[in-house]
Amino acid sequence: MNSRRSFLQKAGATAIVLSTPAISVFSSPISEIFDQDKILRVAIMGLGSYGTRVAEAMQDCKRAKLVGVISGTPSKIAMWQSKYGIPAKNCYNYENFDAIKDNPDIDAVYVITPNALHKGQVIRVAKAGKHVICEKPMAVNASDAAEMVSACDQAGVKLLIGYRMHFEANTLKAVEMREKG
Structure with a gap:
């Protein structure tokens, strides 16, 4: 840790992860989540700078494969339609994306919007029957x-948090410790 602030931020994030119900990606082998031979067709919600990095x-x-935008x-x-060859039928706005x-043509939506919007948008995507990838932080509090x-469980869709270290040794150890109580 470089600083006390860095330590506290990481410790706080870990506390939120460990206090929330297990997200299905942690409890299932990746092969059970998506068919290994299938290409996951993704719509990106939130076309700001990080959405652009994800698209690239x-x-x-x-x-x-990027196939849609919101x-x-x-x-x-x-601009995204032109740059990434996205058909008009796969383009939505925040009012009509239900x-x-x-x-x-769309299997999953990657929610890359301001943190305070994640909860409502993830729930709407789940109710639409699409898998959800949500950028971190997942929510503003453990209750959300x-x-x-x-909502994802009830809709029968998977929820994945855009966290690049899901399968790193320390992350797996934290999940194991949580599962053991």
């Missing part, structure tokens, strides 16, 4: 996180 990284992915800014939608439930997990 997805260009090199073999098992995931944004409140029509000019961003048009209609994504009728779009068989629990509601998000519950």
Whole structure:
């Protein structure tokens, strides 16, 4: 740790993770979450700077493909359509994205919006029957996180947190410790 602040931030984040219900990705082998031969077709919600970084990284992915966008800014939608070859039928705004439930071309939505919006958006995506990838922090408090997990469970969809170290040794140890009480 470089500083007391860094330590406290990491300790606080760990406390939230350990106090929330287990997210299904931790309790299932990755092979049970998504078919190993299938390409995951993803819509990105939130076309800001980090959404752009994710989209660029997805260009090199073999098992995931950017196929849709959700944004409140029509000019961003048009730019992304042109840049990434996204068809108009896979473009939504924040008011109409519930209609994504009728779009068989999209398997999952990656929520990359301001943290305070995650809960409502994740729940709406789950109710639309799409898997959810939510950028961290997952929620602003443990209660909201629990509601998000519950909504995904009730909808029968998977919830994944955009955390690059899911399977690192220390993360797996923390999950194991939590499971053992």
